Structures are given as structure tokens and as C-alpha cells.
Amino acid sequence: MAVVRENVLTSAHAATYVAGVLDLASRPTSITPAQLNASAAIGSAPGARIFGTSAELNRPLTWWDLFTWWHVLAMNWPTPGGGNRAHSGPVFAPWHRLFLRRLEEAIQAVTGAQDFGLPYWDWAQDGELSEAGQLTGAIWTRIGPPQGQITSGPFAQLRIRLVTNPVDRRIYVVPARPISRTAGLNQTVRTLPTRDDQTRTLNDDTYDGPNWDAAADSFRNKLEGWRDARIPPRQAPRMHNRIHVFIGGSMGPASSPNDPVFFLNHCNVDRQWEAWLTENGRTYLPAAGQGPRGHQANDPLLSIVWPSMRPAQVLDPGSAALDWYRYDSLPV
Amino acid sequence: MEELDRLAADFAARDYEPDGAALDGDGHGDHGQHGHGEGVRRFEYRGHRVEIATRYEVTIDGETWDGHVEALHDGTVAYHGLPQYAVPSAVDLIRTVIDYEEDAPEDLRAAFRAAQEEE
Numbered sequence: 088m089a090v091v092r093e094n095v096l097t098s099a100h101a102a103t104y105v106a107g108v109l110d111l112a113s114r115p116t117s118i119t120p121a122q123l124n125a126s127a128a129i130g131s132a133p134g135a136r137i138f139g140t141s142a143e144l145n146r147p148l149t150w151w152d153l154f155t156w157w158h159v160l161a162m163n164w165p166t167p168g169g170g171n172r173a174h175s176g177p178v179f180a181p182w183h184r185l186f187l188r189r190l191e192e193a194i195q196a197v198t199g200a201q202d203f204g205l206p207y208w209d210w211a212q213d214g215e216l217s218e219a220g221q222l223t224g225a226i227w228t229r230i231g232p233p234q235g236q237i238t239s240g241p242f243a244q245l246r247i248r249l250v251t252n253p254v255d256r257r258i259y260v261v262p263a264r265p266i267s268r269t270a271g272l273n274q275t276v277r278t279l280p281t282r283d284d285q286t287r288t289l290n291d292d293t294y295d296g297p298n299w300d301a302a303a304d305s306f307r308n309k310l311e312g313w314r315d316a317r318i319p320p321r322q323a324p325r326m327h328n329r330i331h332v333f334i335g336g337s338m339g340p341a342s343s344p345n346d347p348v349f350f351l352n353h354c355n356v357d358r359q360w361e362a363w364l365t366e367n368g369r370t371y372l373p374a375a376g377q378g379p380r381g382h383q384a385n386d387p388l389l390s391i392v393w394p395s396m397r398p399a400q401v402l403d404p405g406s407a408a409l410d411w412y413r414y415d416s417l418p419v
Numbered sequence: 420m421e422e423l424d425r426l427a428a429d430f431a432a433r434d435y436e437p438d439g440a441a442l443d444g445d446g447h448g449d450h451g452q453h454g455h456g457e458g459v460r461r462f463e464y465r466g467h468r469v470e471i472a473t474r475y476e477v478t479i480d481g482e483t484w485d486g487h488v489e490a491l492h493d494g495t496v497a498y499h500g501l502p503q504y505a506v507p508s509a510v511d512l513i514r515t516v517i518d519y520e521e522d523a524p525e526d527l528r529a530a531f532r533a534a535q536e537e538e
Contacts, residue, residue, distance in 0.1 A: 116427045117424070117427050117428065117431065118427060118430070118431065118435070122431070122435065123435050126434045126435040126436070127434060128433075128434055128435060128436035128437065128440070129435055129436075132437065132440070134499075138534045138535070138538070139530075139534045139537075140533050140534055140537050141537060143534075150423065160437065162499065162502055163499065164440070168461070169458070169489060169491075171499070174502060175497075193423060196422055196423055197423070236524075250527065250530075251500070252500075252523075252531055253500040253501050253516060253519045253520075254486075254500070254516055254519060254520045255486075255500075256486060256487075256499055256500040259530065259531055259534050260534075261527065261530035261531075261534075262526075262530060264526070264527070267524070297462075298461075298462060298492060300491065300492065301491050301497060301505055302491045302492035302493045302495075312503070313491075313505050314491070314493055314495065314505060316493075324503050324504060324505075327503075328503035328504075329503075331502075331503040332503050332504070339501065339503070339519070340500065340501070340502070340519075341499070341500070341502055343502075380442050381442060385443075386439075386442055386443075387438070387439025387440075387441075387442070388439055389437055389438075389439050389440060390437060390438045390439050391430065391435070391437050391438070392426050392427065392429075392430045393426065393438070394438055395438040395439030
């Protein structure tokens, strides 16, 4: 049954999201970092090894930790010509679509709410608020405070253990700790993207194109939030990237799925992609045999635990074939 | 919940091998990585194939810093450790890296050190 994804500010599923996240973050798997490190497959994978004290390495990961590690693994797995198996190239949108769907299914499983749909944060709407208003808006009642260690609000009890250190790019398993945020404190990014930014992105009718990277003049690259080739250089991060930098703290490094706002952000990004697909047709570039490997329509999406899929298979989440979800509204 | 447990057991039975790592015709998962600090920008212009190789060698307090700094086509630089940034220069990038180091909570830095000491 395809579920409906709704705005987190008004959705009845917002409470289920909180309950599901807290459940997954306290539910141990049968998998320890030491076991992953001992695996031949992980031992040869770039940036996959988890560092920590022996005590932490032998403590089981939670399901929430596994999602974080999956994201780190994909981000640390480079693709020829730049980018990686989840970012800085065409695969950005389909890889995250699969990633979010697996979390949605996991929350359905642990809460028993089979009609649960991930909520999205319509941050372009909040981007119309004043700079001060963006730090006091309704979103913070849904995700907890914008700054400091998050020990109050809906996710006060959330504790995380896998943290990427941006200095050495390693992922560490550490004693359980709260997430943190620094919203509004970054001098380069003090505000959210606006509706104009969103419109500008949606108006690009080319999904992606050469050089298929962080400088491409394309919808995907505008959505991901790298350089916009049509406006002057020296830009601050935009769209998706801007949300990560604006929130800061745990949302900064590759372990950013630690913060539940990661999924609210990416659900909105996926909603924007869905709006583009609805307007421009359910197409994807590069086709098989074109563009960089790891980003082509029939290249597998890097997955752990769950089976992989291919970009061409995830272009219509409401189709009879997938029967995953639809959105209550799409941006125009 | 039984479904999640079964998935975890299957993942363990596969020796935790990621699915979809290998690309068709590659067979072993193409890591496709240049050396640390190296990058090559390739493009075609008016019928000519161009390659621009860039190499950054960074030291901080005299110690080699081996993060992979990548020059993008427009000359800005990016780094996997700070995945949402493309900044005007390597100087801006390293300043941001140092900011992260200096601003990290002390207990987190202690946890990193404890892990490094056990290696």
C-alpha cells in the first residue's frame, strides 16, 4: 500500500516518526563494529573501517547506527571521475530515495504503523521567514532546539555512537552521546534556501549532464546544492547542502544521518525531485553506458542489509510496481 | 521486527558484503580514487581533450594532513570530510577543517584520542 508523505508541521505521522527513530536508536542489532571490521568485504572497502576502543567496538550497533554507517560507506566510496556512490553526481537523488524508503519501512516495522509515511520539512517555506524567525519557527518544536547538545525536545533521549571526524575522515564508535546543532552560528550560512531558490532549481529541465559532477549545470546539481553555473562564483552552499551547513553540528560530517532532521531534509529533497519527475517525465541521466560508472541508470545503488536497486527502478515511487509512497503536495 | 532480525542475520551470513558494490564489467567494485590530494579535471573544448591535474600538499603544525582535496571544474575545492562544502580555495577549506577540530566538544575529542591510542 502506497503511503502518503506529509508536511512534518501538520502530519499526524510526525509523532510516529519520533517514536520510530527513538525505537531504532535503542534497538540493538546482532552486529558489532568489530564484526564489520573483520569482514573481508569491509576490510577492502574505502573508509568503511570503524575505529574505537575495544569496549566500544564489541558493543552491538543499533539500527539507527546502521543507517548512519550505510551513508558513510556510500559517501566514502569514490566513483571514477569524482563524486561518490551517493553524492556529487547523478546518483544523489536515486540513492537517497532508496535510503529513505528503507528507513520508512523500518519505522513501519518497529511501530506497527503500516500507513506511516516519512514526513518532510518544507524548508523553502521557512526560508521566507526573517533571519531571526528561522531560529524560532515551528520546525524546532518538531526536532528540538537549534543549538547545542540536544537534550530537550522530542529527541532528548536520542543517543548516537557513530561519529565521523572531519579532520581525518575516519568513522569512530564512541560512548553514547546526544546529537548537537549549531544553526544560525555559521557566518557563511545564516539562513535557509528560499522559494526563489527552489523555483530556480525546478525550472532546470535537464536532470544532469557533463561533467556529471559538482559543477554541472543541471537540476540535480542545483538540488544537491553545489555550484549554480548560471550565477557568479564564490557561492555559499545552496538547497540540500545548505540545510546540512545551516543546521551544523551532527549534520555536518558524513555521519549526518545521526540527526533525525537529516531525513526530514532529504524527504523534502526527494519531494522536489518528485515534482521535477512529474513535470519533466520519469527520466534519468546518464543512461546505461554513458557518464561515470556508479551513476548510470542501470548501475546498482550501494546498499547494506537490504538488496540493492538501480536508479531506473526507483523513478516512480507510486507505481504499481513499487507501491511505495506519494506526496500530499508537490512544490511548483 | 522479525523481518529486521532476519535481514541482519542474512547480512552477517554474507560476511557483511555490501550489495551493489561491484559495477558490471568491473567485478570488484571500482574505488576509482586518486592519491590523497590529487585530482584530474577532464573536459573537451573545441575538439580538444584537456586534463588538468592538481595536487595539494598540506601540513598543519608541520604534520602532513592527508585529506583528499578535490579541485572542481570551476576552481573551487571540496573535501569528502566536509561533504557539503565547495569553497573558493584550499585556504578556506583548511580553515574550516581546523574550525571543526577546535570547536568539537572535549569529550568527543577524548573519545577520538582513546580510539587512536588503542590502534
